[in-house]
Amino acid sequence: xxxxKGLVKTYGTKRAVDGVTFTVKRxxxxxxxxxxxxxxxxxxxxxxxxxxxxAGTAIIDGHDVTxxxxxxxxxxxxxxxxxxxxxxxxxxxxxxxxxETRGFRSTSARRNQVDxxxxxxxxxxxxxxxxxxxxxxxxxxxxxxxxxxxxxxVLVLDEPxxxxxxxxxxxxxxxxxxxxxxxxxxxxxxxxxxxxAICTRVIIISQGRVVVDETPAQLQARQPxxxxxxxFRTLTQSDV
Numbered sequence: 001x002x003x004x005k006g007l008v009k010t011y012g013t014k015r016a017v018d019g020v021t022f023t024v025k026r027x028x029x030x031x032x033x034x035x036x037x038x039x040x041x042x043x044x045x046x047x048x049x050x051x052x053x054x055a056g057t058a059i060i061d062g063h064d065v066t067x068x069x070x071x072x073x074x075x076x077x078x079x080x081x082x083x084x085x086x087x088x089x090x091x092x093x094x095x096x097x098x099x100e101t102r103g104f105r106s107t108s109a110r111r112n113q114v115d116x117x118x119x120x121x122x123x124x125x126x127x128x129x130x131x132x133x134x135x136x137x138x139x140x141x142x143x144x145x146x147x148x149x150x151x152x153x154v155l156v157l158d159e160p161x162x163x164x165x166x167x168x169x170x171x172x173x174x175x176x177x178x179x180x181x182x183x184x185x186x187x188x189x190x191x192x193x194x195x196x197a198i199c200t201r202v203i204i205i206s207q208g209r210v211v212v213d214e215t216p217a218q219l220q221a222r223q224p225x226x227x228x229x230x231x232f233r234t235l236t237q238s239d240v
Contacts, residue, residue, distance in 0.1 A: 017046070095114045099149055173198050
C-alpha cells in the first residue's frame with residue numbers, strides 16, 4: 001500500500017531527510033519514531049503530497065506522489081502535527097466542509113460521513129461548538145475525525161494521541177487497531193508504550209536516515225529486559 005523510495009529533502013545545505021526507504025502493507029501499523037528534528041514530520045509530508053521531495057518518491061496504492069499527488073491525497077487520511085483546523089467553525093461545520101472537499105456533494109452523503117466520523121471519535125457532545133473553544137484533546141479528536149472522514153485506504157497520523165488524557169488515548173489506540181486490518185497505517189509518536197500497544201513494525205530515523213526497521217519484539221530483543229525508551233536512546237545516540 002505504501003512504498004517509499006529514497007526520499008530526500010534538503011533545505012539549503014541542510015539534508016533533513018536522507019534517502020529514506022521502506023514499505024507498509026495493508027494490515028500493518030508502522031510506528032515511526034525518532035528524536036526531535038530527525039525528519040519524521042518532513043517524511044510524512046512528502047509521503048502525503050504536502051511537500052515536494054528533493055529526490056525520491058512514494059507510491060501510495062499504486063499512485064506516485066510526485067506524478068499524481070491529487071490521486072494520492074484521495075487515498076490518504078492525514079493528521080498533521082497539532083491538528084490544524086478553522087477555529088471559527090463548529091465541529092459539524094468543519095467536518096461538513098471537509099466532506100464536501102472530499103467529493104461528498106449531496107447533503108445526505110455529507111451527513112452520513114460526518115455522523116460516522118463523529119461517532120468513531122466520540123465528538124457528539126461538542127459537535128455544535130466552535131473549534132477554537134475546544135480543549136486540546138477535543139481539537140486533536142477533530143483532526144483525527146477529518147483524517148477518517150472519507151474511509152481512506154492509508155492513514156498517516158502525526159502524534160494522533162497528543163493532548164489526550166489516558167482514557168482518550170486508549171480509545172484512539174483501540175480505534176486505530178480496529179481499522180488496521182483494512183488499512184496501512186503510519187503512526188508517528190513519542191509515546192513508546194503506544195508502540196508496544198499497537199504497532200506491528202517500528203522504524204526509527206535519526207539525522208534523516210533509517211537506523212532501525214523491525215518488529216517491536218526484535219527491537220526489544222536487542223537489549224533483553226531493558227525499557228524501550230532506553231533502547232531508543234541508545235540507537236538514536238549511536239546512530240547505528
